[in-house]
Amino acid sequence: MLTDAQLTDSRSRGDERLRVGVRIGRPLLYPVEAGDLPPALPRSSTTRYVGALFAFDLDPAPAGYRYAAARFTVDLGAADVTAVVVHTGAEQLGVLADGIASPLGDRASRAAPASLLDRLRSREDRPPAWTTGVRSARFGWRYHDRRGATLLPRTYGVHALLETPAALGELSGAFEAELDLTGRVRRAVSTTERIPFTARMPGTATGKSAAVRLCMAADIVGYSDHGPEPAARLQHDLVRILQEGRSAAGVTPGQVTPQPQGDGQFTVLPVGLDEAAAVPRLIQGIAGALAARNAAAAAPAAGDRMRLRLALHRGLVREADNGWVGRAATAVHRLLDSAPLRAAVIEHPAADYVLGVPDVLFADVLSSGDDPPPAAFRPVTVDIPAKGFLERGWIFVPEPAA
Numbered sequence: 001m002l003t004d005a006q007l008t009d010s011r012s013r014g015d016e017r018l019r020v021g022v023r024i025g026r027p028l029l030y031p032v033e034a035g036d037l038p039p040a041l042p043r044s045s046t047t048r049y050v051g052a053l054f055a056f057d058l059d060p061a062p063a064g065y066r067y068a069a070a071r072f073t074v075d076l077g078a079a080d081v082t083a084v085v086v087h088t089g090a091e092q093l094g095v096l097a098d099g100i101a102s103p104l105g106d107r108a109s110r111a112a113p114a115s116l117l118d119r120l121r122s123r124e125d126r127p128p129a130w131t132t133g134v135r136s137a138r139f140g141w142r143y144h145d146r147r148g149a150t151l152l153p154r155t156y157g158v159h160a161l162l163e164t165p166a167a168l169g170e171l172s173g174a175f176e177a178e179l180d181l182t183g184r185v186r187r188a189v190s191t192t193e194r195i196p197f198t199a200r201m202p203g204t205a206t207g208k209s210a211a212v213r214l215c216m217a218a219d220i221v222g223y224s225d226h227g228p229e230p231a232a233r234l235q236h237d238l239v240r241i242l243q244e245g246r247s248a249a250g251v252t253p254g255q256v257t258p259q260p261q262g263d264g265q266f267t268v269l270p271v272g273l274d275e276a277a278a279v280p281r282l283i284q285g286i287a288g289a290l291a292a293r294n295a296a297a298a299a300p301a302a303g304d305r306m307r308l309r310l311a312l313h314r315g316l317v318r319e320a321d322n323g324w325v326g327r328a329a330t331a332v333h334r335l336l337d338s339a340p341l342r343a344a345v346i347e348h349p350a351a352d353y354v355l356g357v358p359d360v361l362f363a364d365v366l367s368s369g370d371d372p373p374p375a376a377f378r379p380v381t382v383d384i385p386a387k388g389f390l391e392r393g394w395i396f397v398p399e400p401a402a
Contacts, residue, residue: 005021005022005023005024005177005191005195006019006020006021006022006192007019007020007021007022007177007178007179007189007190007191007192008020008189008190008192009187009188009189018062018065018181018187018189019062019189020058020059020061020062020179020181020189021058021059021236021240022056022057022058022059022177022179022191023056023057023236023239024054024055024056024175024177024195024197025054025055025056026197026199026257027052027053027054027171027197027199028052028053028054028111028112028116028199029050029051029052029171029199029200029201029202030050030051030053030107030108030110030111030112030202031048031050031051031107031202031203032049032050032051032104032107032161033103033107035103036049036102036103036104036106036107037049037104037161038085038104041084041085041163045166046165046166047163047164047165047166048163048164048165048166048168049084049161049162049163049164050161050162050164050171050201050202051104051107051108051111051159051160051161051162052159052160052161052162052171053108053112053116053117053120053157053158053159054072054074054157054158054159054160054175055116055119055155055156055157055158056072056155056156056157056158056177057154057155057156058070058154058155058156058179059154059236060154061181062181062183064183064184065181065182065183065187066181066182066183067154067179067180067181068144068180068181068182068186069142069143069144069179069180070142070143070156070177070178070179070180071140071141071142071143071177071178071179072140072141072156072158072175072176072177073132073133073138073139073140073175073176073177073178074138074139074140074160074173074174074175075137075138075173075174075175075176075194076137076138076162076171076172076173077137077172077173077174078137080164080165081137081162081163081164081165081168081171082135082136082137082162082163083133083134083135083136083137083139083160083161083162083163084134084135084161084162084163085134085160085161086131086132086133086134086139086140086141086159086160086161087120087131087158087159087160087161088128088129088130088131088141089120089121089128089129090105090117090120090121090159091121093105093108093120093159094106094108095108095109095117095120095121097121104161108159116157117157118157119155119156119157120157120158120159127143127144128143129141129142129143129158130142130143130144137173139160140176141156141158143156164201168201169200169201170198170199170200170201171198171199171200171201172196172197172198172199172254173196173197174194174195174196174197175191175194175195175197176190176191176194176195177190177191178190178191195253196252196253196254197253197254198254198255209318210316210317210318210326211271211316211317211318212271212314212315212316212317213268213269213270213271213314213315213317213328214268214269214273214275214278214279214312214313214314215266215267215268215269215312215313215314215315215317215324215328215329215331215332216242216266216267216268216269216282216310216311216312216332217264217265217266217267217310217311217332217333217335217336218238218242218264218265218266218308218309218310218311218336219261219263219264219308219309219336219337220234220238220263220264220306220307220308221307221308221309221345222307223262223263224263226304230304231263234263234304234306235260235262235263237293237306238263238264238265238306238308239258239260239265240289240293241286241289241290241293241306241308242258242265242267242286244285244286244288244289245282245283245285245286245289246267246269246282246285247285248281248282248284248285248286248288249269249273249277249278249279249281249282249285250273250277250278250281251269251270251273251278251282255269255270256268256269256270259323264336266324266329266332266333268317268319268324268329275314275361275364275365276365276368276369279312279361279365279366279369280365280366280369280370280371280372282312283310283355283372283396284371286308286310286353287352287353287398290306290308290352290353291352293306294306294352305352306352307345307351307352307353308352308353308354309336309341309342309345309353309354309356310336310353310354310355310356311332311333311335311336311341311355311356311357312332312355312356312357312358312361313328313329313331313332313335313357313358313361314328314358314360314361315327315328315329315331316328317329331358331389331391334382334384334387334389334391335356335357335358335382335391335393336356338356338380338382338384338393339382340356340380340381340382340393340395341354341356341395344395344397348397350400351397351398351400352398353398354395354396354397355372355395355396355397356380356382356393356394356395356396357377357393357394357396358391358392358393358394359379359391359392359393359394362374362377362393362394366394372396372398376396376397376398376399377394377395377396378394378395379392379393379394380392380393380394380395381393
């Protein structure tokens with residue numbers, strides 16, 4: 001997943017403002033050979049074609065409302081990258097219920113998971129899509145329930161065939177989303193800011209060189225005590241809270257690829273961060289988002305309180321074929337799962353979160369800051385003989401809100 005965004009009604013203010021969540025997936029790109037192209041498209045040594053699959057998930061509509069229309073837009077910005085075909089469904093792509101009917105459909109079915117392709121299939125509860133922006137860098141899909149009876153579904157998958165320069169190594173752009181809701185009155189919500197993304201072009205060099213980076217790991221306390229529905233809400237909120245923390249630190253969704261782990265998440269932050277500013281803001285951002293979530297959860301219908309174990313580490317890491325490698329990528333999980341951090345959770349039940357950091361990060365960054373206060377950290381030793389791990393660290397437990 002790329003990001004979890006909030007769509008709002010800009011015409012209302014304060015508590016009257018309607019908010020709807022949407023989850024947006026990172027684009028899946030796959031190569032398209034000349035023989036896969038529709039006959040009308042030109043072939044050139046200076047251009048190449050790629051298929052692009054996009055996915056969007058809507059939160060349940062607010063009480064008293066239902067979705068009446070949805071508009072998803074992709075803006076690639078550059079004039080030399082265009083959508084030459086914008087498909088409205090799997091059938092146009094050549095992916096049929098009883099098999100594959102085109103070379104392009106075959107290429108897509110081999111590149112994408114079946115769950116993503118299933119999103120493109122026609123459904124009785126989904127109005128047909130209208131497409132916009134063919135032969136343009138800005139294109140999209142519009143769903144409108146003209147009959148006024150069909151509830152729009154909450155999961156969407158869409159596809160476009162893109163023409164790009166042959167030498168392009170990375171595709172970049174931004175998403176926009178708009179929704180119409182009907183209820184007591186008709187309301188419209190939209191993304192307040194464009195949501196940037198980047199995606200590596202298929203077949204290009206990965207650029208997986210080693211660099212010193214910050215690593216962050218998080219885990220939901222007591223996750224296994226919850227049933228499927230509360231657990232799903234906790235996962236949803238975890239993704240949003242950690243994203244808000246990264247945003248507070250100046251990290252955009254397109255700069256990271258979080259690794260979901262059900263009750264937790266692992267993220268390697270981008271190279272070149274000003275740690276003196278980014279690390280405190282990251283902690284403050286997560287703390288603020290978590291506190292706001294738990295304040296809203298005071299009503300029974302909003303769900304249970306969420307508590308987190310958090311850990312940060314820093315070191316030389318690189319991206320490999322199935323994840324990140326390097327001591328920091330391992331050590332951050334040793335800190336997260338350590339006995340001292342788990343004990344802090346039990347000893348401080350009023351704390352929304354506990355944080356563990358290595359000695360080097362405390363000494364270089366946090367010991368000279370103001371928030372979190374350095375005096376509130378306490379030293380610990382994390383000793384895991386079975387893993388051959390021994391490291392001095394520091395634990396921070398925030399004071400309960402007054």
